[in-house]
Amino acid sequence: xxxxxxxxxxxxxxxxxxxxxxxxxxxxxxxxxxxxxxxxxxxxxxxxxxxxxxxxxxxxxxxxxxxxxxxxxxxxxxxxxxxxxxxxxxxxxxxxxxxxxxxxxxxxxxxxxxxxxxxxxxxxxxxxxxxxxxxxxxxxxxxxxxxxxxxxxxxxxxxxxxxxxxxxxxxxxxxxxxxxxxxxxxxxxxxxxxxxxxxxxxxxxxxxxxxxxxxxxxxxxxxxxxxxxxxxxxxxxxxxxxxxxxxxxxxxxxxxxxxxxxxxxxxxxxxxxxxxxxxxxxxxxxxxxxxxxxxxxxxxxxxxxxxxxxxxx
Amino acid sequence: xxxxxxxxxxxxxxxxxxxxxxxxxxxxxxxxxxxxxxxxxxxxxxxxxxxxxxxxxxxxxxxxxxxxxxxxxxxxxxxxxxxxxxxxxxxxxxxxxxxxxxxxxxxxxxxxxxxxxxxxxxxxxxxxxxxxxxxxxxxxxxxxxxxxxxxxxxxxxxxxxxxxxxxxxxxxxxxxxxxxxxxxxxxxxxxxxxxxxxxxxxxxxxxxxxxxxxxxxxxxxxxxxxxxxxxxxxxxxxxxxxxxxxxxxxxxxxxxxxxxxxxxxxxxxxxxxxxxxxxxxxxxxxxxxxxxxxxxxxxxxxxxxxxxxxxxx
Numbered sequence: 366x367x368x369x370x371x372x373x374x375x376x377x378x379x380x381x382x383x384x385x386x387x388x389x390x391x392x393x394x395x396x397x398x399x400x401x402x403x404x405x406x407x408x409x410x411x412x413x414x415x416x417x418x419x420x421x422x423x424x425x426x427x428x429x430x431x432x433x434x435x436x437x438x439x440x441x442x443x444x445x446x447x448x449x450x451x452x453x454x455x456x457x458x459x460x461x462x463x464x465x466x467x468x469x470x471x472x473x474x475x476x477x478x479x480x481x482x483x484x485x486x487x488x489x490x491x492x493x494x495x496x497x498x499x500x501x502x503x504x505x506x507x508x509x510x511x512x513x514x515x516x517x518x519x520x521x522x523x524x525x526x527x528x529x530x531x532x533x534x535x536x537x538x539x540x541x542x543x544x545x546x547x548x549x550x551x552x553x554x555x556x557x558x559x560x561x562x563x564x565x566x567x568x569x570x571x572x573x574x575x576x577x578x579x580x581x582x583x584x585x586x587x588x589x590x591x592x593x594x595x596x597x598x599x600x601x602x603x604x605x606x607x608x609x610x611x612x613x614x615x616x617x618x619x620x621x622x623x624x625x626x627x628x629x630x631x632x633x634x635x636x637x638x639x640x641x642x643x644x645x646x647x648x649x650x651x652x653x654x655x656x657x658x659x660x661x662x663x664x665x666x667x668x669x670x671x672x673x674x675x676x677x678x
Numbered sequence: 679x680x681x682x683x684x685x686x687x688x689x690x691x692x693x694x695x696x697x698x699x700x701x702x703x704x705x706x707x708x709x710x711x712x713x714x715x716x717x718x719x720x721x722x723x724x725x726x727x728x729x730x731x732x733x734x735x736x737x738x739x740x741x742x743x744x745x746x747x748x749x750x751x752x753x754x755x756x757x758x759x760x761x762x763x764x765x766x767x768x769x770x771x772x773x774x775x776x777x778x779x780x781x782x783x784x785x786x787x788x789x790x791x792x793x794x795x796x797x798x799x800x801x802x803x804x805x806x807x808x809x810x811x812x813x814x815x816x817x818x819x820x821x822x823x824x825x826x827x828x829x830x831x832x833x834x835x836x837x838x839x840x841x842x843x844x845x846x847x848x849x850x851x852x853x854x855x856x857x858x859x860x861x862x863x864x865x866x867x868x869x870x871x872x873x874x875x876x877x878x879x880x881x882x883x884x885x886x887x888x889x890x891x892x893x894x895x896x897x898x899x900x901x902x903x904x905x906x907x908x909x910x911x912x913x914x915x916x917x918x919x920x921x922x923x924x925x926x927x928x929x930x931x932x933x934x935x936x937x938x939x940x941x942x943x944x945x946x947x948x949x950x951x952x953x954x955x956x957x958x959x960x961x962x963x964x965x966x967x968x969x970x971x972x973x974x975x976x977x978x979x980x981x982x983x984x985x986x987x988x989x990x991x
Binding site for chain 1 (some may be wrong): 719720721748749752753755756757759760761762769770771773774775777778780781784799800
């Protein structure tokens with residue numbers, strides 16, 4: 366096994382990336398969703414990138430499920446005292462990341478290079494690539510109108526039904542040469558157990574990425590996804606409700622139908638074993654295993670199994 | 679007593695401003711030095727403004743002598759872990775101020791308006807005005823060359839002898855209408871116990887300010903200064919050494935000679951009572967009192983005495 370590219374969103378993608386890094390180290394490149402990025406208190410926040418970064422650095426907070434371990438909240442508490450809106454909570458250690466990023470970006474550094482430097486600062490082995498250097502913003506249409514993603518996700522606690530999704534700016538963006546090279550030289554391409562609509566969807570919407578993956582498949586590069594829907598439920602977040610409200614089946618089979626044009630294999634949980642024949646009838650190979658990553662060992666085990674399965678045909 | 683304008687630098691000026699506010703509340707306007715301002719980690723830091731702000735809000739740390747009380751250091755410690763230079767330490771609560779300021783400035787808000795909003799957020803009665811909206815940077819020439827002020831002051835611990843001082847950008851700056859109006863309508867103008875060279879010097883170097891003060895004096899507005907040099911020593915900071923290396927006498931008399939063109943009265947400490955005749959011979963009225971502000975009561979007492987003395991002639 367040589368080079369692997371993983372497409373990933375935030376939490377689930379971060380855990381799976383960490384497992385892969387435990388297996389293959391620097392041969393892993395993670396292409397992360399940037400559609401959730403936002404600005405808060407003038408700071409550029411990259412939630413999915415940072416989830417992956419903190420997981421790869423083994424500094425993610427396992428209880429809270431987001432942000433850094435051993436976090437403190439001095440800045441946010443003071444911002445609140447001073448009358449600022451703080452629905453998007455930022456930890457003090459986390460803010461250090463945002464400050465470094467803000468300074469680099471303001472000096473004109475490309476996001477791809479900013480991500481590289483943050484990776485160096487955190488001492489991670491794998492490489493994280495933003496899906497594009499241009500700003501792309503995921504917007505969701507709800508009964509309250511079009512909302513920015515974090516407005517829907519964090520501020521309104523995913524209470525709204527999502528009627529439509531779009532990736533503003535995607536048409537003006539372009540795959541970076543780093544993403545192009547990584548996909549082109551990958552021995553396997555994986556899609557993490559992330560929300561297919563708003564975590565993986567934006568990545569595949571970047572002009573060039575889906576085509577480059579399709580080209581790699583034609584040359585024989587295996588492409589496998591892991592379902593983030595288990596037993597009809599998202600392990601975290603609103604993916605199940607979002608699939609349903611957008612007219613998809615909120616199951617691993619629904620995920621399979623979305624990914625069928627892009628992948629040749631899907632990894633699903635034991636809980637969904639009965640769906641395997643239906644998924645196979647879509648033309649996908651299926652592996653059934655335990656996909657819940659409860660600890661480091663489970664992360665690495667799942668990563669190893671997915672890797673083996675992806676290249677097994 | 680109606681309206682008072684105080685020209686002030688950081689720590690000593692902040693304490694004295696706090697005492698004045700205890701006496702006259704919202705009738706106090708503090709014009710602060712901005713020559714020490716700098717950018718760290720992409721954040722605009724206004725050390726003298728914030729010292730005055732935190733003192734006026736009664737949130738200044740009395741033991742450390744700078745910054746906010748009950749401060750934590752999560753961001754700075756993490757920045758250091760990530761390989762950033764952190765010789766200019768920023769507390770977490772303090773960073774909230776810088777974030778709010780950065781966002782306002784980046785949106786095009788004038789520094790004078792930014793200061794007003796920060797004053798509102800901290801709930802202070804007095805008003806703080808930056809000496810100018812344009813950037814002015816105090817530079818000091820040392821045997822190591824020209825240094826930015828905080829490089830000399832914080833990073834190099836004031837170890838260098840100061841051979842020359844200049845205020846880069848002053849010639850291109852202009853007194854704001856707020857400063858002009860405040861001075862023009864003041865019933866007394868005071869100069870706090872700040873460093874005459876690098877705290878008060880920059881304020882008087884802003885085109886228009888010294889002239890407007892002179893005009894107010896011609897109309898009869900009293901102008902009084904408090905010596906920050908007591909017994910030949912600065913209470914804090916390098917003012918004594920700086921006066922000496924720039925050819926001034928490092929005493930209250932040296933301070934009197936610098937301020938003589940601008941003021942008609944000087945307040946000095948009991949320790950310097952013997953200098954009173956020499957100062958009076960410069961044409962200044964002199965008041966001798968206890969100028970050390972050890973607690974809130976001392977701040978308010980000194981402020982009251984200086985006010986009374988200033989308008990007493």
